[in-house]
Amino acid sequence: MGLKESLHNFKEKNKDKKWLPAFSAIHTFLYLPNETTHNGTHIKVADDLKRTMNTVIMAMVPCLIFGMFNAGYQHNLQVGEVQAVAGSFFSSEFWTMANFMIGFWKIIPLVIVSYGVGLGIEFIFAIIKGHEVEEGYLVTGMLVPLIVPVDIPLWMLAVAVVFGVVIGKEVFGGTGMNILNPALTIRAFLFFAYPTWMSGDKVWVEGAVERTKEIAAGANLDAISGETILGSLAQGKEAGYEVMDMFLGFIPGSVGETSALLILLGGLFLIFAKIGSWRIMLSSVIGALVMGLIFNQVVDSGWITESSKFYGLMSTTWWHHLLIGGFAFGTVFMATDPVTASQTNKGKWIYGFFVGFISIMIRVFNPAYPEGVMLAILLMNVFAPTIDHYVVQGNVKKRKKRLNAKVA
Amino acid sequence: MSNDIRIKKGLDIKLKGEAEKTSEKAIVSNFYTLRPEDFHGVIPKLISKVGTKVKAGETVFFDKSNEAIKFASPVSGEVLEISRGEKRKILAIKIQADKEQAYQDYGKFDVDAADSEAIKSHLLASGCWPFVKQRPYDVIANPDKAPKAIFISGYASAPLAADLDFTLQGKEAELQAAVTALGKLTEGKVHVSVGKNGNSPLVGLTGITLHHVSGPHPSGNVGTQINKIDPINKGEVVWTVNAQDLIIIGELLLTGKFNAERIVALVGSSVEKPRYFVTKIGSEVATMVYDKGITKDSHDRIISGNVLSGKQVKPDGYLDYYSNVISIIPEGDDYEFFGWNKPIFNKISTSRAFTFSWLSPKKSYDLNTNTNGEHRAFVTTGTYEEVFPLDIYPMQILKACMYKDLDEMEALGMYEVAPEDFALTEFVCVSKQPHQKIIREGLDLMLKEIG
Numbered sequence: 001m002g003l004k005e006s007l008h009n010f011k012e013k014n015k016d017k018k019w020l021p022a023f024s025a026i027h028t029f030l031y032l033p034n035e036t037t038h039n040g041t042h043i044k045v046a047d048d049l050k051r052t053m054n055t056v057i058m059a060m061v062p063c064l065i066f067g068m069f070n071a072g073y074q075h076n077l078q079v080g081e082v083q084a085v086a087g088s089f090f091s092s093e094f095w096t097m098a099n100f101m102i103g104f105w106k107i108i109p110l111v112i113v114s115y116g117v118g119l120g121i122e123f124i125f126a127i128i129k130g131h132e133v134e135e136g137y138l139v140t141g142m143l144v145p146l147i148v149p150v151d152i153p154l155w156m157l158a159v160a161v162v163f164g165v166v167i168g169k170e171v172f173g174g175t176g177m178n179i180l181n182p183a184l185t186i187r188a189f190l191f192f193a194y195p196t197w198m199s200g201d202k203v204w205v206e207g208a209v210e211r212t213k214e215i216a217a218g219a220n221l222d223a224i225s226g227e228t229i230l231g232s233l234a235q236g237k238e239a240g241y242e243v244m245d246m247f248l249g250f251i252p253g254s255v256g257e258t259s260a261l262l263i264l265l266g267g268l269f270l271i272f273a274k275i276g277s278w279r280i281m282l283s284s285v286i287g288a289l290v291m292g293l294i295f296n297q298v299v300d301s302g303w304i305t306e307s308s309k310f311y312g313l314m315s316t317t318w319w320h321h322l323l324i325g326g327f328a329f330g331t332v333f334m335a336t337d338p339v340t341a342s343q344t345n346k347g348k349w350i351y352g353f354f355v356g357f358i359s360i361m362i363r364v365f366n367p368a369y370p371e372g373v374m375l376a377i378l379l380m381n382v383f384a385p386t387i388d389h390y391v392v393q394g395n396v397k398k399r400k401k402r403l404n405a406k407v408a
Numbered sequence: 409m410s411n412d413i414r415i416k417k418g419l420d421i422k423l424k425g426e427a428e429k430t431s432e433k434a435i436v437s438n439f440y441t442l443r444p445e446d447f448h449g450v451i452p453k454l455i456s457k458v459g460t461k462v463k464a465g466e467t468v469f470f471d472k473s474n475e476a477i478k479f480a481s482p483v484s485g486e487v488l489e490i491s492r493g494e495k496r497k498i499l500a501i502k503i504q505a506d507k508e509q510a511y512q513d514y515g516k517f518d519v520d521a522a523d524s525e526a527i528k529s530h531l532l533a534s535g536c537w538p539f540v541k542q543r544p545y546d547v548i549a550n551p552d553k554a555p556k557a558i559f560i561s562g563y564a565s566a567p568l569a570a571d572l573d574f575t576l577q578g579k580e581a582e583l584q585a586a587v588t589a590l591g592k593l594t595e596g597k598v599h600v601s602v603g604k605n606g607n608s609p610l611v612g613l614t615g616i617t618l619h620h621v622s623g624p625h626p627s628g629n630v631g632t633q634i635n636k637i638d639p640i641n642k643g644e645v646v647w648t649v650n651a652q653d654l655i656i657i658g659e660l661l662l663t664g665k666f667n668a669e670r671i672v673a674l675v676g677s678s679v680e681k682p683r684y685f686v687t688k689i690g691s692e693v694a695t696m697v698y699d700k701g702i703t704k705d706s707h708d709r710i711i712s713g714n715v716l717s718g719k720q721v722k723p724d725g726y727l728d729y730y731s732n733v734i735s736i737i738p739e740g741d742d743y744e745f746f747g748w749n750k751p752i753f754n755k756i757s758t759s760r761a762f763t764f765s766w767l768s769p770k771k772s773y774d775l776n777t778n779t780n781g782e783h784r785a786f787v788t789t790g791t792y793e794e795v796f797p798l799d800i801y802p803m804q805i806l807k808a809c810m811y812k813d814l815d816e817m818e819a820l821g822m823y824e825v826a827p828e829d830f831a832l833t834e835f836v837c838v839s840k841q842p843h844q845k846i847i848r849e850g851l852d853l854m855l856k857e858i859g
Contacts, residue, residue, distance in 0.1 A: 004743050028782060032747025036740055036777040040844045041835045042715045043421070043567075043737065046755035046763050048781020050748035052788060052838055055761035134784055176785030176839075274759045277790060343789040343803060392804055396819045403641040 004031060021126040025133035053138040055275045059266035060142050060333060063256040066249060068107050070259070071150045072099030074252050075206040078224040089248050089261065103150070106206055107255055110145035113154050117161040118144075125170050136175030136182070136339075137165065143183035143333060146256025147326065147374075148190065149203040151210075156197065160189045180381045181340045184374050191374070199369045201227040204252035226252040229324045230363065233312040234370035239324070246323040257329040260322065267332035276336045279345060280352035284331040285322060287356025292318030295364060313364045321360050330373035331356065340381040344391040351387055355380045413601065413636045415623030417797040419832055421567040421756060422772045423715065423737075424677040429574050431671055431684035435699070440483050440690035442468060442501045446729040447479070447538055448848075449547045449855065452498050460487045465512035465535060465666025468501055476551060480535025482668030482689040484510040500726075503690075511665040519585055519661055524592045531589070534660050538729065539653035540590075543634065543646050545855045546826035546848075555647040557596035557638055560587070562610040562651045563603040563621045565628030566714040566831075570673035570732045572651050573606045575684065580609050582658025583651075589661055590649065591615045601633045610651065626797065631829040635798045640824045652732045672727060674701060676715075676736035677774040678708040691727050693734055702736055709777050711735040716831035717844065740778025748781065755780065758794065758836050784839040792833040800825065802833050806843055809850030814857055817850055827851075 007027050014020055027033075028050070037044060073094050076082045081098070085091035118137045126133040144161065164186030169178040191198045202208045205226030215221055229239045229251055241251050249259025257263075270276030295314040298304055304314055322328060335341060335355045342351035355376050362372025444452040452469040456462055462481040471477040485505040493499045514534045519527070528551055531537050542549035549555070562572050576583065591598045597617045602608040604622035611618065619637060626632045630648045640646055649657070652670060659667050668689040674696050675682045681700040693710055702708050704723075711718040713731040727734065749762070756773050757763035765773070792802040800821040808816040827844035834843035 004745070008743065028748070031743035031745055032778070032780065033782055034741045034743050035779045035782065036709075037779055039719060040717075040842045041831055042709060042711055042718065042720070042735075042777050043423075043756075043775040043835065044778070044780050044840060045759075045836050045838075046752045046757040046765070046780050047759050047761060047836075047838050048748060048779075048840065049784045049787055049838055050781065051761050051763075052759070054749045055759075058762075132782055132784075136787070174785065176787045273761045274791075275761055275788075338789040339787055341789070344801065345790060345793060348790075388804075392801055392820070395799070395801055395821075398799070399641075399819070399821055402639065403643075406641055406644075 007031065008034070018130070019127055021130070021132050022123050025123065025126070028132075049135045050138075052275055053135045055273050056139045056270065056333070057142050059269050059276075060146065060256065062262045063146060063259060063266060063329070064107070064111075064142070066259045066262050067146060067255040068103030069094060069096075069099045070103065070249060071106055071206050071255065072096075072102030073250065074204070074226055075102055075224070078205055078208075078226065079222075085250055086242065086245070094250065102206060106150050107145060109154055110148065110150075110152070110157060110255070111142070113157050114144040114161055115141040117158045118165050121162065121165045121170070125174065129174075131174075134175035136169065139337075140165075140183045140186075144186055147183065147187050147254050147329065147334075149198060150206050150255055151203055151208065152190065152197055156190060156194055160186045160193070163189045176339055178339060179385075180378055181334055181337050184334055184378050184381075187374055188378060191369070195369075199231075201225045201231060204228055204254075228253050228370075230313070230370040233316055233324075234309075236306075236309070236312040239316075239320075243320065243323065246320070251324075254326060254329075257326040260328045263328040263332050270332070270336070276332065277338070277341070277348055277352075279348040280336045280341055280355070281331055283349045283352030284335055284356035284359075287353035287358075288321055288327060288331075288360050289318060289356070291357045291360035292316070292321045295360070310364055313370060321363070325363065325371050326373045327356075327359055327363075330359070330377055334373075335377050335380070340384060342384045342387050342391075344388050346394075347384070347387040347391045350391075351380055351384050354383070411617070411619045412604070413619050413621045413623075413627065413633060415621070415627035415632060415636075415797045417794060418565075418624035418626055419758060419795045419836070420565070420624040421716075421835070422770070423567050424772045424774045425675050425679050425682045425736075426568055426772075427570065427673040427675045427682040427684055429571065429684070431686055434672075434685040434687040434691065435695040436505070437688070437691035437695045438505060439488065439692055440481070440485070440503045440505055440688065441726040442479060442481070442503070442690055443726070443728065444469070444498050447471075447548055449545075449852070450477070452479070454490070454498070454501075456487045456501075458487050458490055461485075462487065462503065463510045463512040464668065465514065465660075467535060468503075469498075471548070474550065476529075476532045477537050477548060478532060478535050479538055480512075480666050511667070513664050514660060514666070515664045517661045517664070519589045519592075522589075522592070527589045527592055530661075531657065534666055536657045536660055536666070539649055539657060541648050543631070543640055543648065543826060544823035545851050547855070549647045550645070553645050555594045555596070555645045558590050558594050558598045558647045558649065559630050559634050559637070560598065560600045560610075560649050560651055560654065561621075561628055561630040561633055562608050563601055563606065563628040565625035566716055567625070568673070568675040568733065568735055569628070569714055570652075570671070570684070573603070573608045575652055575671040575673075575732065576609045576655070578609070579655045579658070580612060582655045582662060583610060584613050584658070585661045586649075586654035586658035587613055588615055589657070590647075594647070596638075599633065599637050601628075601630075603628075623797075626829065626832055629828060631824070631826050632797055635800075635824060639799070642818065642823060644823075650730060650732070653730075670732055672696070672731070673733045674736070675733060676708075676711075678702050678706065678736040678738055687727065689727065689729055693721055693725055693727060694723055696734060697723065697736060707739050708736050709739050711737070715775075716835060717828045738774070738776040740776030742778070744778075758791065779840050781838070781840055783841065786839050786841065788838050791836055791838065795832040795836055798824065798829060802830065802843075806830070806841070806846050809846045809853075812850075812853060814854060817854060818858075822850060822854060825851075
C-alpha cells in the first residue's frame with residue numbers, strides 16, 4: 001500500500017477527530033486533495049490558495065538568498081575581510097561561501113522561528129475553530145525574516161510573531177479577514193517594543209551589537225557600525241554609496257530589502273504571473289516619485305536650507321528614494337497583499353499612490369527613524385476599505401441615476 | 409446606434425469532446441420524469457395521481473402560489489410513480505410512455521389576430537409558460553406583471569454548449585410564430601442576439617431587435633446581453649426564453665400540439681463520439697450516454713446541462729427541463745502528489761503561477777471534477793473582474809449575499825443577476841467559493857423579503 005492510500009485511509013478513519021485539520025494541513029501539502037465539485041461549476045481552475053501563496057514565496061527567494069550573501073558581506077566588509085565591490089552584480093568579493101555561511105547561519109534561524117511560531121498558532125486556531133489551516137501565513141512567514149535587521153534576537157521575533165498573528169489576524173477571523181498586513185504588524189510591534197534593535201547604526205550589520213558589548217567590556221577591537229543610507233542622509237551626511245550599489249543591493253539594511261534589482265525582478269514576475277497587482281506597484285512608484293519631486297522642488301526654491309534637519313533627505317534626488325530603504329520591498333511584496341489592500345481596481349490606483357506618497361513623506365519627516373514604508377502601508381491598510389467604499393458607491397450611484405432617468 | 413455587443417472580459421473554456429454536427433434519433437425512452445426542482449421556487453400541486461393517464465401536453469401539476477402556471481407532461485402515458493422526499497416534498501413524477509403517442513389538442517392559434525391576454529392564457533393553459541423566465545430572481549415569469557422587454561440569446565458561448573445555429577436549423581416558422589406571440593406580451597422590444605460570425609436562423613425573423621454578439625464566454629449568456637442592451641432597474645421585469653424552447657412554443661401555436669422534442673448535444677471528453685440527439689424533455693439519459701458514449705462502469709460524471717451550471721445526474725437520471733446539452737467528464741476524486749506547487753500543463757488557469765495554459769490558448773483540455781484545492785476565505789482580488797463583463801462588483805455583491813444585507817444587495821445590482829452569471833467567477837475562484845449557490849440563496853432571500 002502506497003503513501004497515498006495510507007494517508008487516505010488515515011484521514012477516513014479519523015474523520016471526526018478534532019485535530020484532523022492539523023493532519024489535513026500536512027496531507028494537503030503532500031497531495032492535492034481528492035475533493036470534487038458538487039453542484040455549481042463542475043470544473044475549476046488549476047490554481048488554489050496554496051499555489052498563489054507559493055508563487056509569492058518563489059518571487060521572494062532570490063531576495064532571501066541575496067540577503068544571506070549580503071549579511072556576510074556587510075560583516076566581512078566591516079572587519080576588513082573583503083574589499084568593497086563596485087558596480088558589478090557578479091563581483092567575486094560578494095558571492096563567496098564565507099559571506100554566504102555567515103548570512104545562512106544568521107537568517108535560517110529567523111526563517112525557522114518565523115514559520116515555526118506563526119504556523120504553530122495557525123494550527124492551534126484551526127483546531128479550536130474547527131476549520132482547515134489556511135495558507136495566509138505562508139507568505140507572512142517568509143516576509144518577516146526579510147524585513148527585520150539581521151541581528152534581531154530570536155525570542156523578540158517569536159514574541160512579535162505571536163502578537164502579529166493573534167492580534168493582527170486571528171482576532172479578526174483569520175486569513176482573508178484581517179485589516180492590517182500581518183507581517184507589518186509584526187514589524188511594527190518590534191519597532192515600538194524594541195526600538196533599539198530596530199534602528200540606529202548598530203543593528204544593520206551582523207555582529208555590530210556584540211562587538212559594541214565586547215568593546216565596552218574592554219576588548220581592543222574596532223567597532224562595527226553599519227548605518228543605513230537613510231540613517232546617514234537623515235543626519236545630513238553623504239549617502240556613502242554609489243547609485244549602482246543601491247540598485248544592486250550591496251548596502252546595509254533589513255535582510256531582504258536591499259537589492260532593488262531582485263525586488264524589481266520579483267515584482268515583474270508577480271505581475272507576469274497575475275498574482276501581484278501592477279496597479280498598486282505602479283501607482284505606488286508614481287506616488288513616491290511625486291513626493292520626491294515635491295521635496296526636491298522645495299529645496300530648489302530655497303525654502304529649506306542646509307541648516308534644516310530635513311535637508312539631507314529632502315535634497316535626495318527624487319528617484320533615488322525608490323532604491324534606498326525598504327520602499328521597493330514594501331511596494332512589491334507588502335502593499336500588494338490582496339486582503340489588506342484596496343480590492344477594487346480603481347481603489348488600487350488611489351491606495352497605491354498614497355502608499356508611495358506617504359512613504360516618502362514619513363521617511364523625510366520622521367525624526368526618530370528615517371523610514372516610512374511600514375507606517376505608510378499600515379495607514380493605507382486602514383483606509384483601504386474606505387477607498388473601496390467610495391469606489392463601489394460610484395457604481396451604486398450610476399445604478400440609481402439610471403433608475404431616476406427612467407422615472408423622470 | 410450599433411446593435412453589436414462586443415464582450416472583452418470573459419473566458420472561453422476550451423474542452424475536449426465538442427459535438428460533431430450530426431444528429432440522430434435517440435432510442436425512445438420508456439420513462440419520462442418531471443422534476444419540480446427544475447422550476448426554482450415552484451411548489452407543485454398535483455392534478456394527476458399514480459395511475460392517471462395523461463396525453464402529451466396535458467397538465468400534470470400547477471404552481472401552488474400561482475395556479476395559472478401549469479406544467480405539462482412531455483409525453484402521453486401513465487403516471488407510474490411520484491417520489492417524495494422530506495416533508496413529503498415532491499421530487500419527481502415518473503411517467504411511463506405509451507407506444508403510440510397521443511397529443512392534447514390545443515388547436516391552431518392565430519397569433520396575428522390574437523391580443524396579449526389571449527396569447528398569455530393560451531401559453532399558460534398549454535404548459536408552455538414555464539419556458540418563460542423572468543429577471544429579477546431568475547424564476548418562471550409572473551404572468552401578471554408585464555415585462556419591459558424580452559430577451560432571447562441565440563448564441564451559446566458556454567464550454568461545449570450545443571450550437572444553436574445547428575439545433576435551430578429549419579425551424580424558422582416555429583421561431584417566427586413564437587417571437588411574434590411573445591412580442592405581443594410586452595410593450596417593449598424583443599431582443600434577439602446571435603453570434604457575429606454565425607449563420608443563425610434567428611436572423612431572418614421579423615418583429616425583433618437583432619444584436620450581433622462577439623467575444624468570449626459569457627457573451628452568450630442572456631444576463632450579459634441584458635446588462636449591455638437594457639439593464640434592469642429596480643421595479644422592472646424582463647423575461648427571457650431559451651432559444652431552443654421557442655420551437656416548442658412555436659409548434660404549439662402552429663399545430664396545437666405540445667411537442668417536447670428537443671435536439672440535445674452529448675459532449676465531454678469522456679464521450680466516445682460526441683454528437684447531437686433528437687430526444688424529448690425528461691428522457692432517461694441512459695438512452696443517449698451509452699450509445700458510443702461511455703461504458704457502463706466508467707468513472708465519469710454525467711451532467712444535465714453545461715459543465716459550468718448544469719446539474720449532476722445519475723446514469724439512471726433524466727434530462728432536465730431546460731437543458732439542451734448533456735456533458736460527461738471524468739470524476740477527479742484522486743490525490744495528486746504536490747499538485748499545488750508543481751508546474752501545471754494539463755489544466756486551465758487564468759494566472760501564470762507556474763500554470764502554463766497561457767502558452768497554448770487554442771488547446772482543448774480534458775478537465776475532471778477535482779476542485780484543485782480546498783475551500784478558503786476570499787483572498788485574491790481582481791481575478792473575478794477579468795472574467796465578469798457585467799457592470800457590477802462581483803466580490804462585493806457575493807459578500808453582500810453572504811452577510812444578507814438586503815439594501816446593499818439591491819444597491820449593488822442584485823435585480824440584474826442570475827446564478828449562471830457567476831459561473832465563470834466561480835470557475836476561476838482561487839478560494840473555491842460556491843458563487844452560484846451564494847447568488848441563488850441571495851436571490852431567494854430577496855424574493856422572500858421583498859417579492
